Amino acid sequence: MVAVLSAVGSALAWFLVRYLIVVVMFYLLAYVSPLAGFAARILASWIALVSCAIYGVFASIALRLSGGNxxxxxxxxxxRAFKLTMSLLTGITFEVEDPHDYLGGTRPAVFVGNHQSALDVLMLGCMFPKYCSVTAKSSLRNYPFLGWFMRLSGTIFIDRANSKDARTAMRGAADAILSQRQSVYMFPEGTRSYAQEATMLPFKKGAFHLAVQAGVPVVPVVxxxxxxxxxxxxLRFLPGKIPIKVLEPIPTTGLxxxxxTALTERVREAMLQELGxxxxxxxxxxxxxxxxxxxSAPIAVPAPTTAASDKGTSSGVSL
Structure with missing residues (x-):
């Protein structure tokens, strides 16, 4: 058994060394080829994601064993670990504008934000509030390390193919919000928009049903x-800073x-006004x-538009 573990450890070590060598080579080639820079940052992102998921598993176990909440x-x-790792490896980060500390001072709450791409994992790393949980599609539950971390840390899984199970998950989330003062972060578009301009897909209503059911405010994050x-x-992945703005909480008391429906439209309109x-x-x-x-600037900066904000469809859960 010891020999097997030793062999596996050696194989993983050699794989990691070679992986890092490839990443460094791509970064060096990035000086002459933008495509190499894209490949380097994608590979570096996977290193950051896997290493932080492993860290998350052990951190979750340790925090659960320590007792309490x-x-x-x-x-x-x-x-926060992912934020630090990604900023060091890729040079890209998010800057949060939250002068009234709505992220830290509003608890419990339902935080909602626009969802553009897989890079939003880094966005969450830069602004994720304490005592908060994300929702995720149920297919991620059994992913090695990432899925384990999600289960141990209290992620709320939603079956996108089963609306009934999704509603059950929402009821469980409402119970957690009320009993544990645990906030929830959700993407009401239901899927990644891959938008090239300042647009958003139509919103699903699940997050807003949850906020009304729990009687907690909705905090828009743009x-x-x-x-x-x-x-x-x-094939573009460049270093830089991306702004985030946290809007004033919208109360749901008495709703x-x-x-x-009106709450969903109100939140979406407020976010669209800030997005441009x-x-x-x-x-x-x-x-x-x-x-x-x-x-000679290599980045084209077209003026954003919200004209197409209502186009497209979402494949998320309809609640």
């Missing part, structure tokens, strides 16, 4: 469109199921940084 901080601790820095379709200006701000920062380092 300390396990509720497992996702926050892992998120992330600037970052397709000028990250776009898998265009009923009949008010959910925030995207202009983010792209202007990227352009200023590019022109400072080079006489």
């Amino acid at each position: 300390r396990w509720q901080s497992a996702q926050w601790a892992t998120a 992330v600037a469109n970052y397709s000028h820095l990250y776009s898998t379709g265009k 009923t199921t009949d008010d959910v 200006p925030l995207t202009i701000q983010g792209r202007a920062q990227a352009l200023a940084t590019a022109t400072k380092g080079s006489k």
